[in-house]
Amino acid sequence: MRTYYYNGGYQSVYNRGVAASIESQNPVVGGGDASSSAWVMICKLAGGTGYEYMQIGWTEDHAVTGEVPRFFWECSNSYYDWDIVYGSLSGSSGTHSFKITDDATNYYLQIDGSTKTTKAKSTVPWTPNAIEIFGETYYQTDQCPGTTSNHCSFGPVSYKTTSGVWAQASVTEDIDLSTMANDLQNGERSWTIWDTRY
Amino acid sequence: MQKHSSLVLALGVVVAASCAVGIAVADGVAVKTAPSVAVVPGSAASGETQTGMIVDAATEAELKDLGIRLKSSGDESVRTSDAAIRTAESLSIAQNASSVTATFALLSYNPSDGSLSSDVLIDRPVWFVSVRGVEIRRHGHPNMPLLPADERDVSSDGVHTEMNVIIDDATGEILQMFSFR
Numbered sequence: 018m019r020t021y022y023y024n025g026g027y028q029s030v031y032n033r034g035v036a037a038s039i040e041s042q043n044p045v046v047g048g049g050d051a052s053s054s055a056w057v058m059i060c061k062l063a064g065g066t067g068y069e070y071m072q073i074g075w076t077e078d079h080a081v082t083g084e085v086p087r088f089f090w091e092c093s094n095s096y097y098d099w100d101i102v103y104g105s106l107s108g109s110s111g112t113h114s115f116k117i118t119d120d121a122t123n124y125y126l127q128i129d130g131s132t133k134t135t136k137a138k139s140t141v142p143w144t145p146n147a148i149e150i151f152g153e154t155y156y157q158t159d160q161c162p163g164t165t166s167n168h169c170s171f172g173p174v175s176y177k178t179t180s181g182v183w184a185q186a187s188v189t190e191d192i193d194l195s196t197m198a199n200d201l202q203n204g205e206r207s208w209t210i211w212d213t214r215y
Numbered sequence: 216m217q218k219h220s221s222l223v224l225a226l227g228v229v230v231a232a233s234c235a236v237g238i239a240v241a242d243g244v245a246v247k248t249a250p251s252v253a254v255v256p257g258s259a260a261s262g263e264t265q266t267g268m269i270v271d272a273a274t275e276a277e278l279k280d281l282g283i284r285l286k287s288s289g290d291e292s293v294r295t296s297d298a299a300i301r302t303a304e305s306l307s308i309a310q311n312a313s314s315v316t317a318t319f320a321l322l323s324y325n326p327s328d329g330s331l332s333s334d335v336l337i338d339r340p341v342w343f344v345s346v347r348g349v350e351i352r353r354h355g356h357p358n359m360p361l362l363p364a365d366e367r368d369v370s371s372d373g374v375h376t377e378m379n380v381i382i383d384d385a386t387g388e389i390l391q392m393f394s395f396r
Contacts, residue, residue, distance in 0.1 A: 060357035067356035097373035
């Protein structure tokens, strides 16, 4: 059965957006529905059901993207009301800017300054109270983004305050597997992650 | 080259043919189904709505949310529907699909309201391929990093069963894939 494993950080803070640069890589994933991804997210963490979030980044979802990373964005309001879009190839290397921001009426999910999707706030019945910035895999056999000689870089991470000002993030580290590693210290906003097996 | 005209009228022919295994092609729409699976008139692949879209109203609304608009084309396609279907079927998620349909269309993509920089396409000739009967799960929930691994249960999650693949008719490149149901 698919489980989910994480390597990165989060911050519980009411917000109107998040922004970070993340390096795109080409991790090794198994067949089936194996996956390795890296992304930024705004979500309702405290008091939420687990289904309220918007995220944007790159992913290798083997069943859909094969062995190449693609940009993706995924938005969810409930267990049944969610959508995912796989965009263009992200390239096997390079750093990209991922951003979720807003104005009075919409949320905008952007990559390298270009809007990929717009969500009207009238269709988003929840208030984000956390940001998350993670590498994610589904199985222990999947490679977490990054290798021992080529870490996958994250940051600097910023979030948009409820008053609309961009502020420096101060994230709390979370890491799940002994094969995962990072150099993230609590309170930092830039770090790298890697898989110790590669 | 394939000439695409009389799109709506041709759809009935495709639906009738789709009950058999294989690919039926008629004026811009191709359907490949497994045995005993048919495309039902009124479903996503079955016709042009009053607004000129080539999908049903519910799909049209979902596509609008994603910044996508499709309309029928009377132009010739560079690629065949068979080639478009083969491209979609190269995705491993399509291997157990109950049906794969391909529609030649003009894609316009404008995901923002114009006030922000955006990827914009206008009337790009594409193949809109719907892969149905598959299982698509979301990425992890936001509360998962804070839960023990053995409590990260997704068995009760809503699973999508349709993946849509947009293929550039000129290059054969997959421009975008998306799932909303």
